[in-house]
Amino acid sequence: MFWTGLAATGRVCSHIRSSLIGPASTLSRVACLHTSAQDFNAKNWERKNRILHPPQQKDEPRRPAEVYHCRRQIKYSKDKMWYLAKLIKGMTIDQALAQLEFNDKKGAQVIKEVNIQ
Structure with missing residues (x-):
């Protein structure tokens, strides 16, 4: 009904x-069609790369490097991508690539390509 x-x-x-x-x-x-929203989100990710942090003191622990990158129009479920992101969260790039090498999901290949870029 x-x-x-x-x-x-x-x-x-x-x-x-x-x-x-x-x-x-x-x-x-x-x-x-909404074309302006896609450009806006990509600009926000690029803007995060321009953030300058103040210099650290000698006795402070070293701050980990952060690089933001955005890839649009990925045909893969965000819910499935979340599990892969949680898998590699906090790892170095080399460790994350090693973990993604042994995962046969489509999202793992996409994340691996983005990390290599």
Whole structure:
């Protein structure tokens, strides 16, 4: 019953949209694309690389290096990627690459390629 009402609502909305804009209008095909959000997120990751930390004292422990990198449009579940990220969290790049070498998941190969970049 619920799905029937939902389908009817979708048909009514598409009918109203086509009567207002026109069925062959390019505006109706392009209006649902959000291109600005992708550029905004990539810029935020690049901006994190420009953060300068104050110099450390001689007796302070050494701060680990941080490099931020972003890859967009990965066709893999974020939930599955989370498990792989937890696996290599806190490891050095060499240790993470060694762990990902023995994992046969698609996400492991993607993370390995990004770490090599």
